[in-house]
Amino acid sequence: MVEIRQKIEDVNKTIQDAANKKGHDPSNINLIAVTKTVDMHKIEKAIECGVTDIGENKVQELLEKYDHLKDKVKWHMIGHLQKNKVKYIVDKVDLIHSLDSYELALEINKRAKKIDRKVSCLLQVNVSNETTKFGVKSHEAVDLMYVLDKLTHVKIKGLMTMAPYVKDKEDTRKYFKSLKELSKEISKHKLQNIEMEYLSMGMSNDFDIAIEEGANLVRVGSAIFGKR
Template sequence: MLVDNLHEVQYNIKIACEKAGRKQEEVTLITVSKTKPISMIEQLYEVGIRKFGENKVQDLIDKYEAMQKDIEWHMIGHLQRNKVKYIVDKVAMIHSVDSLRLAEEISKEAVKKQLTVSILIEVNVAGEQTKFGYAIDETEEAVRLFSKLPGLRVKGLMTSAPYVVDPEENRKYFRSLRQLCVDINSKNIDNVCMDSLSMGMTNDYIVAIEEGATLVRVGTAIFGERNYNK
């Protein structure tokens, strides 16, 4: 069942890329394993999946310690500054950098451990009060500030679009973020390479791919519904 779900998502990605005139290699699937047991992650590992996303620091650490070391872990949830030190050497990328103070903390820990950490700047593209991230018109300034911090590599932007019944409603947000990414990239800011656009989840990843996503974060469509009461 799990592997069948994965194959269906991979097929949808292929079709979305074809529709958009893109190569399938341009889109990376981040399999969101939050709240799910290691046994399920192992099933996906056995069929070649190596990129997993987690929302919580402790869950990421536990799974990092238990799983094979060729897995790429992506921190996709809100990250508190006091927890940066625990994951900075365990993640391939932090998708959710939403403040200068957080970026400075990541920089400090990266320098301490002699690392270069790839980060994405979180953009609250729809201006939702319940979500973290920079407003569209604040993002370029944030990129310029982050780019000066040692131990960081600004790789692009990330957003969590509104939860909608019809994914077409989010197309305008994905298009807006893609344009912002292109605009910032055209400024040729030192230490900034805007080649990553993390947008699209189970509900709307197909539309996100059509609008230029390079990373899609899909969990429920693969693992099934989550039980947050566990």
């Protein structure tokens, strides 16, 4: 498993270089290792090598891995979340990246209230307006924040997006820049229960560009574990 150690070192070096290039503090950027379909042995090795945060796309897979790892790591739900699955993870995840509708927020709020927990979430924004991607449209985000602000057991901590997959990663920059601008716009409204602490953007193929444009959560899978 020397390979995983080396890949994590390479990813961390890229994070540092991208942050330094734009004058950002590298220590403020959090690496989330995406473990979709990755076996437990490799995940445990990654944890040995310093990974502290795990991102999962599917509820079932998160639950299976949670049974093994419990609170050894922080858990991030990064994939599309169906309302009927919320009850299974609401007591386990540290951050839900994929809040993409008011209806989902209501369900999270209801389930969180039952266990007296305030659940941290990011609003997923479809900045590229791709029909294949989940997320609210950019122009809907501010109005939605005013409604989300009233929920007692959901805490909005920032925004998440997925850029289109393109041959030249430089072409993703405009999407990351757009999300950063949106977070600034939302901050101006000074809503009590809404924070723009996190920008979750950038994956294995473009996380350096995302960091340059303000990402402080990057979701990296294949650059650590290889293509799957």
